[in-house]
Amino acid sequence: MDLQKTDVLVIGAGAVGAMALWQLSKREGVSVVGIEQYGRVHSHGSYAGESRVFRTAVHEGGTYVRMIQRSRDLWRELERESGRDIYYEVGALSIAPEGFPDLVTALGTVREFDLPHRVLSDSELRKEYPQHLIQDGDIGLFDEHGGGLRPEVAIMSALDIAEKNGAKLFFNTPVIGVEEHPGGVVVRTTQGSWLAGKVVVASGSWSTRLSPELNELLRLQVLGLTWFMPRDPAAFAPDRFPAFLRDQGPVHFFGAPSFDGYAFKACTNPEWPVFRDVAEVPTSHTREELIKIGQRAAELFDGINPEPVRQSVHHCAYTPDRLPVVDQSTSGRIVTVTGLSGHGFKFIPQLGEWAAQLVAGDDTTVDPRFALPAHMQRLAQLGAYTGGGH
Template identity: 65%
Template sequence: MAKKQLTIAVIGLGSVGSMAAWQLSKRENVRVIGLEQYGRVHSHGSYAGESRVFRTAYHEGGLYVPMLLESRKMWRELEQESGRDVYYEVGTLSIAEENHPEYQTTLGTVRDYDLPHELFDADQLRERFPQHHIHDTDRGILDLQGGGLRPEVSVMSALEIAERNGADLRFNTPVLGIEEYSDSIKLRTPRETFTVDKIVVATGSWSARIHPELHDLLRLQILGLTWFMPRTDVAPFLPENFPAFLRDSGPVHVFGAPSFDGYSVKVCSNPTWDVVRDVDEVPLSYTRDELARIGQQIQELIPDMNPEPVRQSVHHCAYTPNRLPVVDLSESERVITVAGLSGHGFKFIPALGKHAAALAVDGDTDAVPAEFGLDSHMQVLRERGPYQGGGH
């Protein structure tokens, strides 16, 4: 007997939604509808801002490493299928004092998973990466599988392939309401109501607005990006010479990527911004004081940087209390939720898209760590309360 066709709607065509649409569009007997509140690849989502750091040596812990290795393969698949450059494997350098907890966890994942890497003491760091001002107590781990991703190009590519495979993607089409019935789900949009079998909810920072179960769990962290110009020469900061990096220097956490535009370098350090509940509470810009403080911090760590940013933008991301993502299949098996990527999830969105497709089409929960399920998150929420800030 022929298998029944499933109609699956992906709500939100940003980071996770674009990957879910791509993965679902490869499945047989699946009709994919994608609904996005803004236009195709916009500047309001958590993926905006030219680049994202990719790493497999992971201070967040070993639980993520299999998903990161899977995603690394899938970033290459995305490049092959789209013909676009998405991932620059220039390495990711973590610099911190040897006894810094995050340095130790990063080292732990390198050893546990035998990840290709190089280790540096302070003198070796100075010699190999003269762009950075190195303290005597600094140590470095270069994750050779790390590098820089191009988020807007990634989302555009995944959407393009999904459409080529037959997905019906609608832009400027916000989902205003979700009604679940025993045999279907109805999605209300301003012009049309869609009746589908299943939905993948990938609405990022807006999730609590349409998914009441997430209201207590998620909080939004404001996160900013700044780009600085080297005063003498951009060449040492081009991808062939400068790995993506993370630095912990006392209380200051700085991260950055090589120059993709050929004149400026993305180097960021976040002020202690409040945690908010809704995207409407996110400021549109940094204050002058914030920019001056960041410029000073950056110049101390990378002395050639002119301390006045040439570009800056303020964004947001939904966080869970323990910063693990939510990947959940509802009891009815009709609603798949992927949310709370907690400021570090872009790098593994291909794997999340694959998980979402497996949950929606096969009901297969085996590949998803139990810690990602909503039950587990709600337990953590009861024990710890919501995310309070301080994550980066």
């Protein structure tokens, strides 16, 4: 077999892969290759869809705060290095009835970590954010460091810089096999094979195809995106309308301000089942789902047309407890980062930095609960995958 050689090879140039390539490419004297099954910045990845909500006031509690704070610095660094706008620090507003459990946890997080925030009553919300239709007894948590991220711009920027720093990137090249050998890792692609000293597997929703040991741990959840046209688009522009999370009864909505000047993103998810493989995931909402989402959106936002003007359906690899997988094989040669569970875009710069540190054998601050054996232990306690909901 004719093998091309590299020190490090990254499989997948999506969210995690792009950040790992950016970080690895900064290291002197290390040859770096990235291999992606689609083109540069495509529409099939879990990152696709114009914007991602960035929050420091996470309702998942303190687990993620340090990762998000480090990522915030790295998002700024990526903006400086690329000269592009990626992180719109317009704030993130969570609105829910007082006492709603996720909001209570988020309030606990901002207080514990002293994160800049404001708490707004129902009347303050109505005055400051008339775009939101507020129920009596709602409260708002405004996360000052929150906002919107531009995922496609972020990935393009990280890949461009990695390439400028000397990384070699190959697109439209699916990886079809990964095997550890005493002399390195053989990575087989549709366009030939590589021998790599170390490999970072960042293949997102496709992870189980290359790493069957993840079969029982990961499931694909479906996440739909919808955009609505307000009668007054200026009121939904980033300078007046923060990223948001809304909870009302069983309905959860999330979204971002208008980046295109005519529509803003407001999404909720129908009761989709979980899937095992990308090939099984639906590719569009049904007409009935879109009508229902539109009706719900019209109950939450003032002056909007209830017909979604844009919509798309995506997938993401979830673990049962939504903690990501950050794992290094026993030999140390293969680092796997996946299972970002529908909320991981905000901290991908930290994951990319950790991947590069693990490859180099540097000290890291990776939470030991993210290692695969720890995940499998928790899964064994559960008995089977029980994740569900977003």
